[in-house]
Amino acid sequence: MSEQKVDLSVDLGGFKLKNPVVTASGCFASGREAAEFMDLKELGAVVVKSMTIDPWPGKPTPRMAETPSGMLNAIGLQNKGVDHFLAVDLPWLVSTKVPVIASIAGNTVQEFMLVAEKLRRAPAVVAVEVNISCPNLEDRNNMFAHDAKATASVISAVTRMVDKPVFAKLSPNVTSIPSIAEAALDAGARGISLINTVMGMAIDIDTHQPKLAGVVGGLSGPAIKPIAVRAVFDVHRAFPHVPIIGMGGIMDAKDAIEFILAGATAVAVGTANFINPAVGGEISRGIESFLRTRGFRSVAAIRGQVKIEG
Amino acid sequence: MSEQKVDLSVDLGGFKLKNPVVTASGCFASGREAAEFMDLKELGAVVVKSMTIDPWPGKPTPRMAETPSGMLNAIGLQNKGVDHFLAVDLPWLVSTKVPVIASIAGNTVQEFMLVAEKLRRAPAVVAVEVNISCPNLEDRNNMFAHDAKATASVISAVTRMVDKPVFAKLSPNVTSIPSIAEAALDAGARGISLINTVMGMAIDIDTHQPKLAGVVGGLSGPAIKPIAVRAVFDVHRAFPHVPIIGMGGIMDAKDAIEFILAGATAVAVGTANFINPAVGGEISRGIESFLRTRGFRSVAAIRGQVKIEG
């Protein structure tokens, strides 16, 4: 009933977004394609596809397999490199006036540093998200995100190169997500993004071949939502003052609210864009009407408000 | 066309089952209820609900929440204790002539040992499965399965108490499943069962309450199948000669074949029983007809046969 305005803005630890809905890296390219379906300004920010210092070719096909309520992907971080981003994608993004979060990746600490350095003075880039779910060439291809020390070394190197806020994007494929979060925060991360995809595999029973050319891939979509909500909840409980960008299987505003109740400050929408490239704006409007209907004045009012007894 | 007999029997490292389909612990009780719907002899074995030295009361309700293509549960290992199992359930199981795999649980190494000891001479029990996804009271409630040392201490204690083959049931919620498997095998486990449920959480956005009274629960069903297939694949690659009971989201014979191609010797069916308590027999017959149609003489012929290049 009340025509009271709902405050959707969120503070991600030093920078504000006018609403809590961003895109998940790798699920929105740089926004240009989806702009045919929506006004990007309906988003809190665009998190662009992870970029590397040189172009990465990506993996052979098939790169995707549908699974129950989800999908597996093994894209191999195909991207045209940070220089292409700065020269082509970013100027276009600047023209749309949407804030940009730059996701960066690499196979060595040095590579992460080089990309970060190039972003130092990038306009419109309000934060850098560090995708540490990458194999570490200097440690037998173990993912950076699977080891607290490797996580810390990447994050501290990146924070030394850019003075923009740095978010560490964590993998759920570890024994303790909070302890990796701790390493990232100690190394200077301003906030935590989670979760990246869950490792998985599918096999074609007729050909006996893995359904992905990359054999193992990342599971995303509604199937992983409970895993993601729990990860956000655990990290928020461990570090209540740290901003979290929560993601994993968010399809609609109800899912987004669930993440915010678990402790997410903002939410990122990934796989859902593939099905509905305008979904980000719809979720943002859905959150607003959910809050208004229930008399909440702001999205901050429900953050972390899941009721736990005892 | 061919009326050639297909050999469904599998060798689980010293004991044979006449077909590769067993039930997943906690998803079939002790078989008595499901026997109304099927002949238990259609199963390779019944893996019973995990039993503890004393009766465990279980957690308050709600204990379950449905999620996309899956379910979360937080039952709290409600069971009547090993003595009740030996006095009531086992004699009945013996009368059905189905082989039994006894799943055991505990909160201390001592508790596991005490249960194992009681099973030493239990008839029809062909193996003991050790459910180490239990909080370890002696280590700040960290799950045994989340730590290689704790895993090793439970498994070696259990193998000292029973001379039946011991299977370690592993949790997927760790950074490296093969390294936990290694600890279990070094400690004397004959084989590996995996995966237990994936940790997850769901929140009711109207009441702000967790959907489970236990707050966090275990995700099972088709949603986790890709995670489980990958876990089986990884452990099989690391230990090709070790028998694996693979499980996680198996709903039909096709799913079972996928696990066998990934490296499982036998497969366990969990959540699918809830929807169709006769599903185990159907899957076993489905595997047979799959193999026959394609001219395979035995289930062993396709075990681990996923084609990986390079």
Place this chain on the structure above:
Amino acid sequence: MIQQTCEVLSYKKLSEEYHLISIVSPEIAEAAKPGQFLGLRPPAGRSFILRRPFSIYRVNRRGDWATTIEVVFDIRGAGTAELASLRPHDTIDVIGPAGKPFAIPKKQHSCLLVGGGVGAVPLFFLGDELRASGKQVDVLWGAATASRLVSPIDAKRLGSMTAFATDDGSEGHHGLVTELLPDMIKRCGTEVIYACGPHAMLAAVTRIGLQHGIPVQVAMEELMGCGVGICMTCVQPIWNKDGTSVTYQRTCVDGPVFNGARVAWDAFVPNSPRVSVPEGN
């Protein structure tokens, strides 16, 4: 218990809120007793996979070409929405009849049925059986509003005396069934109460019944994973016979009908202090 793929004979919208589906299964219909339920499986390819439990509303034994079971439900989520889209000749996978039925009293004669909202559903079948065995049946239905009373006309036909209570006063007494209950008991000479509805109503009806020295049988609800006794999700805290301890018992096979006096209405089973239970399973 029987697991069968059954044909839908008919679909009917009973009221603004309630839908009725009639399912062909001579085998299940023959075996069914009042208070038991069916587990209805969602069609293939859905993102929701678990069976949904529904009380048996009525069993149709007339005619000999087909014997049917009826369920009545309101739309709560995806499962019930899908059910409401079933039409004649569609098929559905059914398990049933599941659970412990209401006990038909041997000695007592005067029976009062107390139903809250959709909880009235199983009491029709029970009422029919009680009447068939010569008992007196009285009816007390409560609901949020008139349209949420299940089959009020049939209810009047069923009860020697019939009363309604609605939260908004749109039909009958303006208030709760429990406010009418003591008076009903007196006027009807009630000797046994059968109740089904929300947890708080069942607790209150049990309390009032016991205060009057009348046994109360309650049909309870809880989320069900399997409906056949193998998953342990559906438990209720139940006192043992001598009232010394509480254990969790399964609604699907040990219930859904429990002796109200044995339900630990406001107690949770305490965890034994030394037992730390896992997060899943």
Place this chain on the structure above:
Amino acid sequence: MIQQTCEVLSYKKLSEEYHLISIVSPEIAEAAKPGQFLGLRPPAGRSFILRRPFSIYRVNRRGDWATTIEVVFDIRGAGTAELASLRPHDTIDVIGPAGKPFAIPKKQHSCLLVGGGVGAVPLFFLGDELRASGKQVDVLWGAATASRLVSPIDAKRLGSMTAFATDDGSEGHHGLVTELLPDMIKRCGTEVIYACGPHAMLAAVTRIGLQHGIPVQVAMEELMGCGVGICMTCVQPIWNKDGTSVTYQRTCVDGPVFNGARVAWDAFVPNSPRVSVPEGN
């Protein structure tokens, strides 16, 4: 591109194998060009969530009350089974028209359409347009068996010359389309080839076309996550203009129509040796 919830105007079983659905969308129909496709979204509540890509079979611009787009498909899995259950007045969420269309030649006159199996679908729309712009159209359809030839009667109507090849000889030439192709090219004086079908067929048609000095436009398939260019799942290995390197390009926005000469038919893009790529994403 347009995203819309559209009404189904009609459903028709074209043959034992193929189904045709006609979808009402004046906006998409107006914008559509041959070779483009639609992304059809599965209904809510399904365990399969991704859109399925389908070529535009024909666009119906007759009449002014409704302008429709047609898709033709065979049942492969859950998504196509669900599509085949659509009936008039059902609705479906559609994105389209997607992808780069076939280029209508400016200079060349004699066009040969080569379709393999269900790959013939987009070539009807193309053939109509080519004929409308005064070109000569010849048709060569191949399939495993006669019932898998798409609309053979319409194909005969479309082509000045029309030939069929089936693997089992049940219709036309007993063998592959590529066995008929050199002769067709000669007899028809083909100046440009349009092909759609299995990967191996497209590779062979391209090779033969190029041997004859004829440009070949191929419409390719690959698993699609999004169909709008944002997921990078649907790539094909494509030579750059000067033939010095291969990069992965998206079938959904950079294709599905590619210049056959630019496709790296039997090459995979080599990973730069120092780059180790993540297991997911």
